[in-house]
Amino acid sequence: MPELRELYDAILNGDHKTSAAVTREAIDAGIEPMELVSGYMVPAMDEVGKRFECEDYFIPELLLSARAMKAALELLRPLLAASGAKSAGRVVIGTVKGDLHDIGKNIVGAMLEGGGFEVIDLGADVAPQKFIAAIKERNPQLICLSALLTVTMPSMKTTIEAFKEAGVRDGVKVIVGGAPVTAEFAREIGADGFGENATAAVALARQLLQAA
Amino acid sequence: MNGRERILASIQGQPTGRLPLMPITMMFAADQIGARYLDYVTDYRVLAEGQMRTAEKFGFDYVSAISDPAREPADLGAAIEFFPDQPPAVIEDRALLADKTRLAALRVPDPLAGRRMSDRVHGVALLKQRAGGDLLVEGWVEGPCAEAADLRGINTLMVDFYDDPAFVDDLFEFTVAMELEFAKAQIQAGADIIGVGDAAASLVGPKFYQGHVWAYEKKLIQGIHDLGAKVRLHICGNTRRILEGMGRTGADIVDLDYLAPVAAARAAMGPRQVLLGNLEPVGVLRNGSPEIVRDTVAACHRDAGENYIAGAGCEVCRDTPEANLRALCEYAHVSR
Numbered sequence A: 001m002p003e004l005r006e007l008y009d010a011i012l013n014g015d016h017k018t019s020a021a022v023t024r025e026a027i028d029a030g031i032e033p034m035e036l037v038s039g040y041m042v043p044a045m046d047e048v049g050k051r052f053e054c055e056d057y058f059i060p061e062l063l064l065s066a067r068a069m070k071a072a073l074e075l076l077r078p079l080l081a082a083s084g085a086k087s088a089g090r091v092v093i094g095t096v097k098g099d100l101h102d103i104g105k106n107i108v109g110a111m112l113e114g115g116g117f118e119v120i121d122l123g124a125d126v127a128p129q130k131f132i133a134a135i136k137e138r139n140p141q142l143i144c145l146s147a148l149l150t151v152t153m154p155s156m157k158t159t160i161e162a163f164k165e166a167g168v169r170d171g172v173k174v175i176v177g178g179a180p181v182t183a184e185f186a187r188e189i190g191a192d193g194f195g196e197n198a199t200a201a202v203a204l205a206r207q208l209l210q211a212a
Numbered sequence B: 001m002n003g004r005e006r007i008l009a010s011i012q013g014q015p016t017g018r019l020p021l022m023p024i025t026m027m028f029a030a031d032q033i034g035a036r037y038l039d040y041v042t043d044y045r046v047l048a049e050g051q052m053r054t055a056e057k058f059g060f061d062y063v064s065a066i067s068d069p070a071r072e073p074a075d076l077g078a079a080i081e082f083f084p085d086q087p088p089a090v091i092e093d094r095a096l097l098a099d100k101t102r103l104a105a106l107r108v109p110d111p112l113a114g115r116r117m118s119d120r121v122h123g124v125a126l127l128k129q130r131a132g133g134d135l136l137v138e139g140w141v142e143g144p145c146a147e148a149a150d151l152r153g154i155n156t157l158m159v160d161f162y163d164d165p166a167f168v169d170d171l172f173e174f175t176v177a178m179e180l181e182f183a184k185a186q187i188q189a190g191a192d193i194i195g196v197g198d199a200a201a202s203l204v205g206p207k208f209y210q211g212h213v214w215a216y217e218k219k220l221i222q223g224i225h226d227l228g229a230k231v232r233l234h235i236c237g238n239t240r241r242i243l244e245g246m247g248r249t250g251a252d253i254v255d256l257d258y259l260a261p262v263a264a265a266r267a268a269m270g271p272r273q274v275l276l277g278n279l280e281p282v283g284v285l286r287n288g289s290p291e292i293v294r295d296t297v298a299a300c301h302r303d304a305g306e307n308y309i310a311g312a313g314c315e316v317c318r319d320t321p322e323a324n325l326r327a328l329c330e331y332a333h334v335s336r
């Protein structure tokens, strides 16, 4: 019987090899994939987020933990799909047109994945049409837009307006974030929410999709 | 006393008459002369014109050849994307050192070979000629961590600190050698001071800053001093946890972004360190009012005490109201 606490520790410590090894053992021992996700992986990523907020962890630690979490998730994904386990929701994420900053977006994506969401990452410098195509093809419930430049913040507005024009706005929730973005700006451009950091992004996603 | 003399006096701890003034402008300066940013970064005459006109209009004490971090990577052969009216950027998916083993074969490019690095060297020479000794002329190089991030891909470099610290050190060693060559060419062209931009250093946390980045920043700064120029260390972002180390790099001027309180920097670096900053470029300088700008710079000045240079925490955003920037400049013009 694998020591599942090791999965939590491996993710917290950013050890992707151990995280994959423990996950493999757990699968072999017939443990429910969902138990691993919600019992160990989600709490580990929650703790990672907390440590980042209180400046105990920095970007290297965050990306290391994200990698360890993903190593476990890769192994679990086929099983989760086969078992028909319900994901917390399907999310499309990207940095908006004109903006190449993707570290924050990657971390938010990883934390959402760690939080049990299915995440489709469109990358950086994503045109509104590309988001719209993803909405039509993949049918997500939530869209996450990231921007780090004041000059690309208007792209968030353009993107949301393009959703309306394409008739897809009402079918999804849209949340925004990135260093210069504020809650007030989010309201102004008609987004459904704003998250200060990745932990807030996960909480917001849970709240919005529950209400939906 | 002219601007050049004022900044040099400040660095020497001598009386400056009034506060020296060194806000960073790039896209703002291009907009001032109605130039596309692509032209600003590819034609040194446009950059020099933008810098001279902006410095004259607002009464800055200096002009700078800072423009974008993609000059060195371009000359090394990295994939770069150019935009009509934005800074060019390194394409991270196609990072030059995606394969680490390529580092061994990498050679320092000739900064005078007629490519993007030369364009900056020419810019420095033209600024020197046009400023005629009245304004301080600043050259610019990337710091070890920022340049390593551009060559390796920043997301990958962050994880390399754990996976392969020896590679990180080798990469830093290469970047320092390259940036020293680049600095040398700019100093020979007339730069009085070299800005060292090491933005990515604010992301790694105190452990890796002390353990890896710091020694290479210090080496680069020492090298520039040996070449006869002053150094301004510019690390944007939240540097609160690494302030003490920044103060020990030997930099003549340490820039503070708005997330690093001036009072904390003063406490960490002692009374003699020249500090520059740290108005929030977006929240205060761009979105505030002239009154808010004046109050904020006055507070920075008060927290810094002596040995202070007025400026924003980072680049003045392109759509900053002129009245706000003027409020910052006027404060420096009348304060001592």
Ligand code: B12
Residues within 6 Å of the ligand: A059, A098, A099, A100, A101, A102, A103, A104, A105, A107, A108, A144, A145, A146, A147, A148, A149, A150, A151, A175, A176, A177, A178, A179, A180, A194, A195, A196, A197, A198, A199, A200, A201, B026, B067, B068, B069, B086, B087, B088, B089, B090, B092, B154, B155, B199, B200, B202, B203, B236, B237, B238, B257, B282, B313, B314, B315, B317
């Ligand atoms: C790394 C970096 C770069 C790298 C980006 C590499 C990459 N792959 O991402 C490079 C070198 C390419 C770059 C380029 C430029 N950059 Co830059 N860059 C930075 C830097 C150093 C760090 C940004 C970062 O990753 N932070 C860490 C992450 C984790 O934080 P974050 O993104 O804010 O994300 C968190 C939250 O905001 C939130 N979040 C983020 N997204 C989302 C989304 C949702 C939905 C939610 C809910 C939450 C959320 O959660 C995250 C985790 O907690 C900052 C300065 C600094 N030290 O902060 C400048 C900075 C962002 N850059 C800046 C500038 C100006 C530029 C350039 C224009 C520079 C130039 N003159 O050449 C170019 C523009 C290129 C382009 N077109 O995008 C400015 C922006 C100023 C402004 N507000 O407009 C900054 C602030 C530096 C400065 N002070 O001037 N940059």
